[in-house]
Amino acid sequence: MSSTLLIPVRTATPVVVEDLHVAFGKARALDGVDLEVRAGTTLGVLGHNGAGKTTLIKVLTTLLRPTTGRVVVDGLYVVTDATAVRRRIGVTGQYAGLDEFLTARENLELVGRLAGLRTQARVRSGELIDRLGLQDLASRRIGELSGGSRRRVDLAASLVGSPSVLFLDEPTTGLDPLARTALWEVVDELTTNGTTVVLTTQYLEEADRLADHIVVLNKGRVAARGTPTQLKRIVGGKVVTATIPADRLHRLTFPTDAARLVASDQVRVSVTANDAATAADVVARLVSDDVEFSDLDIASPSLDDVFTHIALEGALS
Numbered sequence: 040m041s042s043t044l045l046i047p048v049r050t051a052t053p054v055v056v057e058d059l060h061v062a063f064g065k066a067r068a069l070d071g072v073d074l075e076v077r078a079g080t081t082l083g084v085l086g087h088n089g090a091g092k093t094t095l096i097k098v099l100t101t102l103l104r105p106t107t108g109r110v111v112v113d114g115l116y117v118v119t120d121a122t123a124v125r126r127r128i129g130v131t132g133q134y135a136g137l138d139e140f141l142t143a144r145e146n147l148e149l150v151g152r153l154a155g156l157r158t159q160a161r162v163r164s165g166e167l168i169d170r171l172g173l174q175d176l177a178s179r180r181i182g183e184l185s186g187g188s189r190r191r192v193d194l195a196a197s198l199v200g201s202p203s204v205l206f207l208d209e210p211t212t213g214l215d216p217l218a219r220t221a222l223w224e225v226v227d228e229l230t231t232n233g234t235t236v237v238l239t240t241q242y243l244e245e246a247d248r249l250a251d252h253i254v255v256l257n258k259g260r261v262a263a264r265g266t267p268t269q270l271k272r273i274v275g276g277k278v279v280t281a282t283i284p285a286d287r288l289h290r291l292t293f294p295t296d297a298a299r300l301v302a303s304d305q306v307r308v309s310v311t312a313n314d315a316a317t318a319a320d321v322v323a324r325l326v327s328d329d330v331e332f333s334d335l336d337i338a339s340p341s342l343d344d345v346f347t348h349i350a351l352e353g354a355l356s
């Protein structure tokens with residue numbers, strides 16, 4: 040990769056969050072969150088709508104003051120050192136603003152000058168345009184670009200100041216598969232060279248691909264944490280999924296973890312099995328229950344299964 044994306048590592052644990060609470064009146068958006076992100080790693084923050092992801096990112100990027108708790112980014116307190124924190128971080132997502140009337144290149148240069156780069160702003164912008172494959176967009180005004188293209192320029196803008204910590208808030212929503220893969224590769228390069236990344240995403244595949252560690256938020260609390268592999272182990276050995284007629288669901292003589300309507304008369308059921316023998320037993324029960332099935336799949340758990348599992352446990356607790 041280009042050496043210009045090389046970022047110096049300033050602290051071993053650039054993001055530290057201790058007992059973070061954020062309340063909006065009586066509503067507790069975050070209710071005692073603890074987490075750490077080590078330098079050069081990517082933390083994936085996952086959770087259903089309203090879990091607290093955006094609130095967490097807003098606190099980490101100094102846009103929202105915590106109600107209580109200690110939050111340190113790149114060795115600085117987000118509340119008392121907010122201005123200095125802002126200089127050291129990059130943010131992409133719904134809050135970053137690009138000027139609609141300027142071209143992509145002009146926007147990058149403007150961000151560079153605002154970050155104090157002066158004459159280097161032009162050089163840095165050119166490097167990022169090349170590196171992120173934005174040549175076709177460089178001379179076009181932001182107001183003319185598609186949502187996906189704006190996101191790519193937005194990512195470039197967040198990198199102009201060579202941030203030590205990069206916050207990516209749903210960075211690939213709306214991107215086509217090629218652009219998504221290209222962005223993943225850039226994130227890989229950045230972390231390899233010491234940048235620390237905090238990522239929120241709705242795509243579990245994205246978290247699986249990018250995150251070294253994952254924190255799953257549920258109702259403002261950490262419901263699960265670990266590497267993608269550790270989280271998948273929570274679910275168990277194997278997940279059996281099959282599509283059956285919806286009106287046969289009641290005939291199953293074993294409990295299912297999830298049943299999702301995939302057509303007006305078809306449901307996709309999934310069952311967690313501790314080992315291969317139990318998985319085979321589930322298939323045998325489908326046969327003995329005399330339920331016709333299709334698209335049978337026996338696979339290791341995905342992060343989707345982890346989500347279903349945590350949601351089930353949350354509903355039971």
Ligand SMILES: Nc1ncnc2c1ncn2[C@@H]1O[C@H](COP(=O)(O)OP(=O)(O)OP(=O)(O)O)[C@@H](O)[C@H]1O
Pocket residue numbers: 063066067068086087088089090091092093094095
């Ligand atoms: N400004 C606010 N005033 C009142 N309640 C808020 C405010 N911002 C967030 N909340 C509440 O805090 C909780 C967490 O919201 P947050 O936006 O952080 O969730 P999220 O995980 O980012 O959800 P989504 O995936 O839908 O963006 C929700 O219950 C939300 O309604």
